[in-house]
Amino acid sequence: MPLSQSALITKLNTYAPLTSEEIASLTEVQSKPIVVRRGKELFHEGQHGQMVFIVQRGWASSYKDVPDGGRQIINFAIPGDCVGLRSVLLKESDHAFSALTDSTLRTIDAVRMTQLFEDFPRLRAGFLWSAARDEAMALEHLVGIGRRSAISRVAHFFLELAERLTLVGLATETQFHCPLNQYVLGDALGLSAIHVNRVLRGLRERGLLTVKSGVVLIHDLQGLGEIANYHSLNPRSQVSGSSQTGPPTQSLPTARLPNTRSDN
Amino acid sequence: MPLSQSALITKLNTYAPLTSEEIASLTEVQSKPIVVRRGKELFHEGQHGQMVFIVQRGWASSYKDVPDGGRQIINFAIPGDCVGLRSVLLKESDHAFSALTDSTLRTIDAVRMTQLFEDFPRLRAGFLWSAARDEAMALEHLVGIGRRSAISRVAHFFLELAERLTLVGLATETQFHCPLNQYVLGDALGLSAIHVNRVLRGLRERGLLTVKSGVVLIHDLQGLGEIANYHSLNPRSQVSGSSQTGPPTQSLPTARLPNTRSDN
DNA sequence: CGACGCTTTGACACAACTCAACAACCGTGG
C-alpha cells in the first residue's frame, strides 16, 4: 500500500484504531485514483458538491474568490487530507478547490460516504474528528490574519506546514519541499506577494528560515516558534514558544467588556 | 415554550423537521437554565470541555487570545446558537467562550449528547449541519479579514448579524439591538477600536447605517450589500450585492499558479 | 536564443494603528 494511501488511514488511526474491516470498506468506497494537472479546479464555490476528495499525491488548495479579483486561500491540502466533507453536509460547497500541482486524488461519493458512516460509526467519528481538526486550523488561521503581524503569520504558517508534512512523512525536522510561490502564499496569508517576499527576506536575514527553489529550510525552530508563538497541533511535539521572550513585535488593542445589560 | 428555547429547534427544523419525540429528548438532555453575568467565562482555550452550551438569552463570544494582549473574536453567539460541539469532538477546546452580556444558557453534557445522537441520527445530522453552517460563517469571516477593506468588513458584519438576528426574531428589516462596543467590534473584525469608530462614521455619513446607544439602524440595505458584497446565508433572502457596481474600494492581488511539478 | 514564470528591489502611496485628549453618557453616592 503506497504511503499516500495509508496517510489517511494513519490519520484516522490517530483518533481510534481501525479494524481491518473498516479499512477495507474505507478503501472500497473510494474511486480509482484520478490524476489531474496543476490548476485543475476540482469544484467551485456554490457547486452542489456531492463528493469528498482525498489527496494522495500533490498539493491542492481550498479558497474563496472575492469579486475584486483577489482571493483568500483557506487551506492547503496535502497527501492524506480529505476535502469537501462540509460541502456534503451543506449540500453545496462554500469554497472552491483546485490542484496547485499535478496531483492524484480519490473521491468518495456522498451517498456511499453516508452509507459507510452508517455501517461504521467509528469511521464517522474519525472523519468528524479530522474535520474538527481542520476547522481548528482554520480558526488559528483566522486569528493569525486578524491579529498577527505579517512576519508572525509567515513564521506560523511554515511551522504548521512542517508539522503537517512531517505527519505524512513529507518533511524532516529541518526541511521540506513546498511548491507554493509567493503569490500563493500571499493569497493564503492575506498579504501581497511582494510583501511576502520582504517578510521572507527578513526571516532569512535573521537566520530563521530559507525558501529556495521550492525547498524550505528551517534553521532555527526555536526562534521561529517565538516569533510565531506557535502551538503544536500535537501536544507531544510542542515547540514551546516561550510566551515571555523577546519584545512583542507589535502590541495590539484589547477590548474592554461592553457595559450593556442583556435585554433580549 | 419561550422564544429562545424554540430558536434552536426552529434552526434544526430548517434542516429537517423534528418529530415530537426528538424535540422532547432534545429538551430533556439540556440542563436547567444557567444565568451568568456579563464577562463570565464559560470555558477557556485548552479546557477539556465536555459540554455544549446553548444560548437562550443574551450575547456571548467565542474568541482566542493572542499573547501580546490582543484577541480575535471568532464568532458572536446569539440566542438559539450552540457552542462547543467541536470542543467535544476534539476533547479540548480550541477557543474560549464568554458572556458579553448578562445571559441565560443551557448546557448539554458530552456523554448525554453522544447518547442523544445515537438514539436520534436525525438530530445528529441537524447539529452537524448547524455546525457546518457556523464554520461556513467563520470562513467568510476569514476571507473578510484577509481580503476585504475595513469598511467592507464592517458592512458585511452588520448585514450578517441582521440576518442571523432576524432568524430568531431579534431584528426587523431595518434595526436591531446590539450590545457590542467598538472595542469588541474591533476584536472581531481585526481592527483597532478607533478605526472601527472612523469606519462607522464613514458609513453614517454615507447614509448607510447608524449605531447609536446599542441600537443599529440600517438605512440602506442595498448600498451596504454593495460595499460588503454580501451573500445571504439563506438563498431566498438574497441581498444581491450587484457584483459590477461602483468602483472597487480596493484592488487586491491575484495569485498566479505555481509552476512546480508535484514530486511528492 | 527568447519566452516565460518567479523572485527581488526600490520608490512611493495609503490604510490602519498609536497616542493623546476630550466629550457624552450613566449610575452612584454625598
Place this chain on the structure above:
DNA sequence: CCACGGTTGTTGAGTTGTGTCAAAGCGTCG
C-alpha cells in the same frame, strides 16, 4: 441636586505596516 468616576464614543496628529507600481534579475524550458 450635583459632583464624581467609569465606560464608551469622537476627533486630531503623527507613525508605520503593507499595498502599488515599475523594473530588473534569473532560472528553466522549448
